[in-house]
Amino acid sequence: MTQTLDIVEKERLALQIELDSRKMQVERNRLGQFATPTALARDILGYAATLLAPEEQVHFLDPAIGTGAFYSALLNTFPQQRIAKALGFEIDPHYGQPASLIWQDFDLTLKLADFTYEEPSPRFNLVICNPPYVRHHHIQASDKERLLHRSFKASNMKLSGLTGLYCHFLALSHAWMAEGGIAGWLIPSEFMDVNYGQVVKQYLLSRVTLLHIHRFDPNDVQFADALVSSSIVWFRNAPPPPDHDVMFSFGGTLAAPKITRMVPVKALAHEAKWTRFPASEIRSRKTGPSIADFFQIKRGIATGDNGFFILGEETISKRGLPLELFRPILPSPRYLPEDEVTADKDGIPLVERRLFLLDTRLSEEEIGSRFPALATYLEEGKAKGVHEGYICDHRSPWYVQENRPPAPIVCTYLGRGETKSGRPFRFILNNSRATIANVYLAMYPTLMLQRYLARDPGLTRLVWQVLNAITPEQLLDEGRVYGGGLHKLEPKELANVDASAIAELLPRFERGVELTQLDMFGVGELAA
Numbered sequence: 001m002t003q004t005l006d007i008v009e010k011e012r013l014a015l016q017i018e019l020d021s022r023k024m025q026v027e028r029n030r031l032g033q034f035a036t037p038t039a040l041a042r043d044i045l046g047y048a049a050t051l052l053a054p055e056e057q058v059h060f061l062d063p064a065i066g067t068g069a070f071y072s073a074l075l076n077t078f079p080q081q082r083i084a085k086a087l088g089f090e091i092d093p094h095y096g097q098p099a100s101l102i103w104q105d106f107d108l109t110l111k112l113a114d115f116t117y118e119e120p121s122p123r124f125n126l127v128i129c130n131p132p133y134v135r136h137h138h139i140q141a142s143d144k145e146r147l148l149h150r151s152f153k154a155s156n157m158k159l160s161g162l163t164g165l166y167c168h169f170l171a172l173s174h175a176w177m178a179e180g181g182i183a184g185w186l187i188p189s190e191f192m193d194v195n196y197g198q199v200v201k202q203y204l205l206s207r208v209t210l211l212h213i214h215r216f217d218p219n220d221v222q223f224a225d226a227l228v229s230s231s232i233v234w235f236r237n238a239p240p241p242p243d244h245d246v247m248f249s250f251g252g253t254l255a256a257p258k259i260t261r262m263v264p265v266k267a268l269a270h271e272a273k274w275t276r277f278p279a280s281e282i283r284s285r286k287t288g289p290s291i292a293d294f295f296q297i298k299r300g301i302a303t304g305d306n307g308f309f310i311l312g313e314e315t316i317s318k319r320g321l322p323l324e325l326f327r328p329i330l331p332s333p334r335y336l337p338e339d340e341v342t343a344d345k346d347g348i349p350l351v352e353r354r355l356f357l358l359d360t361r362l363s364e365e366e367i368g369s370r371f372p373a374l375a376t377y378l379e380e381g382k383a384k385g386v387h388e389g390y391i392c393d394h395r396s397p398w399y400v401q402e403n404r405p406p407a408p409i410v411c412t413y414l415g416r417g418e419t420k421s422g423r424p425f426r427f428i429l430n431n432s433r434a435t436i437a438n439v440y441l442a443m444y445p446t447l448m449l450q451r452y453l454a455r456d457p458g459l460t461r462l463v464w465q466v467l468n469a470i471t472p473e474q475l476l477d478e479g480r481v482y483g484g485g486l487h488k489l490e491p492k493e494l495a496n497v498d499a500s501a502i503a504e505l506l507p508r509f510e511r512g513v514e515l516t517q518l519d520m521f522g523v524g525e526l527a528a
Contacts, residue, residue: 131169192274292495304391326356347433407442
């Protein structure tokens with residue numbers, strides 16, 4: 001039997017490679033089709049065996065079976081006499097039909113159907129799934145409404161419209177689980193940090209018994225064609241016992257992780273970022289000052305099409321475009337070798353790539369009569385469909401930009417943990433009047449900090465130096481990570497970083513001063 005399974009698994013792997021090659025990478029990304037590697041599938045099923053009672057009959061369900069990586073691992077892990085039932089769903093005939101032929105001589109029921117439409121029957125004590133990682137904006141509005149309704153009915157999870165499809169699969173599967181059944185979900189780690197994941201985390205803490213979350217090292221991408229940081233979430237379909245602890249592990253394999261920590265459910269209930277574990281200690285509620293006490297943080301401008309709206313000096317001059325309708329914008333961080341940007345007498349950055357952002361609220365009629373060269377340029381953009389992009393289509397006029405005044409300090413938005421400097425994120429002192437694109441975060445002093453800066457202009461430089469002295473661990477602890485070791489800091493995450501060192505620079509600093517009136521930099525008028 002083992003020899004037969006090895007032969008079938010080799011055939012399945014060859015088939016998987018062939019089927020993947022027949023689809024465009026962009027299509028598979030859109031549909032969230034990322035096959036589970038054999039070694040990982042076997043690692044997961046091997047761990048599942050430790051969670052089931054010895055000799056317990058296995059009723060196996062895979063809601064997104066693909067070509068059957070988990071079913072193959074199931075056969076490799078459990079003796080045939082223990083597998084009472086095996087059911088898998090596959091929505092895409094491209095994978096499902098060939099897979100049906102491979103497994104036709106085995107006791108697998110493989111349904112070519114959309115799991116999200118199926119009624120739960122019967123119940124299963126082992127649910128293992130690598131659900132489709134489809135982002136919410138790829139889900140049609142009518143489908144989204146249906147999924148939200150069905151997910152709530154199945155699990156009592158009131159998911160957000162921003163939720164990815166994989167969370168709906170997890171929610172819907174609850175109705176298929178037997179009492180005391182085990183589930184193992186191979187899903188992106190992002191649910192542990194993002195807002196839409198709060199509902200999923202509440203479900204894991206209160207509706208079921210969360211057993212173990214293993215997060216794979218993001219530098220060891222589990223899926224070569226998907227830049228996601230993966231985790232495997234294990235739970236039992238039973239109410240959590242009092243004073244329950246959850247195992248968090250990181251790196252290596254499920255059986256032999258690099259780091260392990262037990263975390264009380266009570267601590268998890270108050271922790272916004274579960275990806276802190278197991279590397280970080282359980283922290284108490286913050287009482288000291290954070291960056292939010294000193295800065296309001298905004299993402300840089302999402303232009304809608306950087307190639308169209310951001311131009312160099314030569315292009316503007318060559319096309320005869322009106323420079324007065326452009327404003328300077330900082331280039332990508334890779335073009336800023338230093339952490340301080342100086343400027344000429346006009347406030348334009350003294351950098352190698354001097355770029356300008358088209359920024360006008362004039363109507364097309366006014367532009368046509370006063371600036372014919374720009375009118376021609378805008379028509380060229382329309383011909384290319386720039387005005388029909390999601391961002392441009394939701395603006396009026398379509399070329400208008402968000403209000404982002406120059407910020408005295410900006411922070412890079414993305415970074416890697418392993419850089420030559422050892423710093424995944426950079427704080428840049430901006431002495432120019434340049435705005436920023438969304439590869440940066442703009443840091444606008446709060447009214448309280450503005451008062452200190454007005455009395456001591458040199459304080460800006462000291463604050464900037466203190467920001468750059470924040471340890472990489474502090475920043476990474478608040479941010480999130482993606483496959484390949486790419487780290488990201490959202491505005492709220494940066495705002496949450498400890499800023500006791502800034503407070504020490506300020507005499508008579510008092511936390512809780514009114515922070516909302518940000519008139520010096522016009523931040524009060526910024527778009528949300």
